[in-house]
Amino acid sequence: MEAGAADALLSGVCVVFTLGMFSTGLSDLRHMWMTRRVDSVQFLPFLTTDVNNLSWLGYGTLKGDGTLIVVNAVGAVLQTLYILVYLHYCPRKGAELLQTAALLGVLLLGFGYFWLLVPNIEARLQQLGLFCSVFTISMYLSPLTDLARVIQTKSTQRLSFSLTIATLLTSASWTLYGFRLSDPYIMPLRFQVPNVPGILTSGIRLWLFWKYPQEQDRNYQLLQT
Numbered sequence: 001m002e003a004g005a006a007d008a009l010l011s012g013v014c015v016v017f018t019l020g021m022f023s024t025g026l027s028d029l030r031h032m033w034m035t036r037r038v039d040s041v042q043f044l045p046f047l048t049t050d051v052n053n054l055s056w057l058g059y060g061t062l063k064g065d066g067t068l069i070v071v072n073a074v075g076a077v078l079q080t081l082y083i084l085v086y087l088h089y090c091p092r093k094g095a096e097l098l099q100t101a102a103l104l105g106v107l108l109l110g111f112g113y114f115w116l117l118v119p120n121i122e123a124r125l126q127q128l129g130l131f132c133s134v135f136t137i138s139m140y141l142s143p144l145t146d147l148a149r150v151i152q153t154k155s156t157q158r159l160s161f162s163l164t165i166a167t168l169l170t171s172a173s174w175t176l177y178g179f180r181l182s183d184p185y186i187m188p189l190r191f192q193v194p195n196v197p198g199i200l201t202s203g204i205r206l207w208l209f210w211k212y213p214q215e216q217d218r219n220y221q222l223l224q225t
Helices: 003-023 027-036 044-063 065-091 094-117 119-155 161-181 196-211 219-223
Strands: none
Touching: 003 027, 003 065, 003 161, 027 065, 044 065, 044 094, 044 119, 065 094, 094 119, 119 161, 119 196, 161 196
16 A cells, blocks of 8 residues: 555544544433433543644644644534533533633643744744643543542443543554654654553553443433443
């Protein structure tokens, strides 16, 4: 297979796996819509993924990478939808609104710095790549915020198995894509960011699912199918 065809195929695989990962929240969206409650739904993964999408959208735009632009534009729309529905049905929004304001504030300050104070395009791209990597790591770590609760209750009800598998496949595909492009901010081989945490945290979650088999309420199981 020619190099160009291989790159196009790998790009398509990355798009499919990543959109699949972003779409796993649709089951939570349906659960919130039908029950009008946010029980067993984590807010932080929605928020960190949305900010991650917005940051990589800026990186992809600056670099002119169509794959990054398409994937993260769609992801940002989906995550924003999940966030709005969550906030609509959440009875107490104080903590969630504070987290949203804090992360969006960091994102806007970062973009302002890179676009106004870093005139050199290559330097801006390099620094923005590191900036985006931080958000990607936070996205992959956010589902583990309930790790102590999972171990204490011996229940993985608040963890999503489909998201875990999708994250593993997405991290692995972007690692290979970054290797093909020799892009250190996608490829973890040089800086160990940002996809290795995705692979590692997926492994931790899979171990938790093995150790504590998921036992969900019957009604919620029906909503997931």
